[in-house]
Amino acid sequence: MSVSVIIPIYNSQTFLNDLFGALNKVRFDDNDEVLLIDNGSTDTSADICLANVTNYPNLYKYYRYVDKAGSYAARNFAVNKAKGRILVFTDSDTKPVSNWIQGIKSSISEGCVIAGKISLEIVEHNIWEYYDFMAHLNSEKEFLNSNVATANMAVLKEDFVKVGFFEDRFSGGDYEWSTRAVSKGLKINYCPDIMVSHPTRKTFEQIMNKECRIAYGVGNHYDNLQRHIGELVIIFFLKIFKFDTNYRYSKYFYLKNFSIKEIFYFNVKYLYVRIGQLKSAIKGYRHIDPRIINLK
Structure with missing residues (x-):
């Protein structure tokens, strides 16, 4: 099954080199695609994305979407562009492991939403990093609450359509979507081997x-x-x-x-x-x- 990876981007120049460094090591198949949705960046994000599109034109596709500010509006836009049967969502500041996509393909099934592991990186060991580690993006804890974060989420496109698009809101749309998915009978499966790294906030x-x-x-x-x-x-x-x-x-x-x-x-x-x-x-x-x- 082909995959469409959807990544909203807004002023992400600090993280994009690490993101592409990780993505370029991920094993993709010929029909897979990575949709880069620029939500109106004013830094060098577009240049970094387009350089990777040039180097890997069959994999990366760049779109500039400015009709509405917000990552969930950008993700909804990308779903309409996606050609893959599997929709995979992540963020511009993550670093997926090399077997990320193959792990998703071997684990996905009809009626299933994959909640992959989000490994938070503590670097400076200051109090704000530990707060972020405790308060945000605990993928295992969210799974126990029947939630899945779009920092590492996968679902068949037909199942996504059954649930509907993300709510038109600036933040928290993944948790609201999770509630609807469960109410529609979808099962959320936590898969710790399907992992992305995510930096903690440090200030x-x-x-x-x-x-x-x-x-x-x-x-x-x-x-x-x-x-x-x-x-x-x-x-x-x-x-x-x-x-x-x-x-x-x-x-x-x-x-x-x-x-x-x-x-x-x-x-x-x-x-x-x-x-x-x-x-x-x-x-x-x-x-x-x-x-x-x-x-x-």
Whole structure:
């Protein structure tokens, strides 16, 4: 069965050389394709992509999609372009293992969604990396909650069509799609050998952007469901005072030998994260252009 790998790209120049370095070692078959969907990059992402298209014209296909900002809109656009029977989703900052595609082909079946392993790389061993490791992209934990992340996901195209396109939201569309997939009778299978590596976020600013992006997507979702904005505000306002979460993270950091000073600093900055989430959820509900508020 042929494969269409779908990768949304937005200002990803920092990661693309590693991505292509890994992809160029992956074993693809003749009818496979990798769709690179540039969602309006303003850096050198397009140049890096087009250089690889030139070197591997039968594998890579580059599209510039700017009708709507957001990785899920870009993925939906790519699904309509995809020729493969298997749809494979990953991100521009991942590094797949060499047997990635062959593992998917040997594991995929009708009515099955593959949730591959996402191996988070801790490099600097700072407190924000460990927070990211604990809070985001735990593929095994998400599988246990019947969720699959588009950082490493595969499904037959006919099954994807049965479930429907990703919800038109800026972030979190994979989890909403997972809920619909399960309700349609699809089974999510966790496959640890089908693996991609993913860098952890290393700074407060990177974590803030990630959390605000998620909250913005939740705001999109609430408006799409025509739920009242007051309900959204209450939920995110109460999150600010959810101190049991702070305690859980603080205990985890203490066990990782972070100092009391570092943990205190994290909790102060985490308050700003929670306030940022509230503001971003409201902006998402109102569908303010995410590029204007520098979400990526």
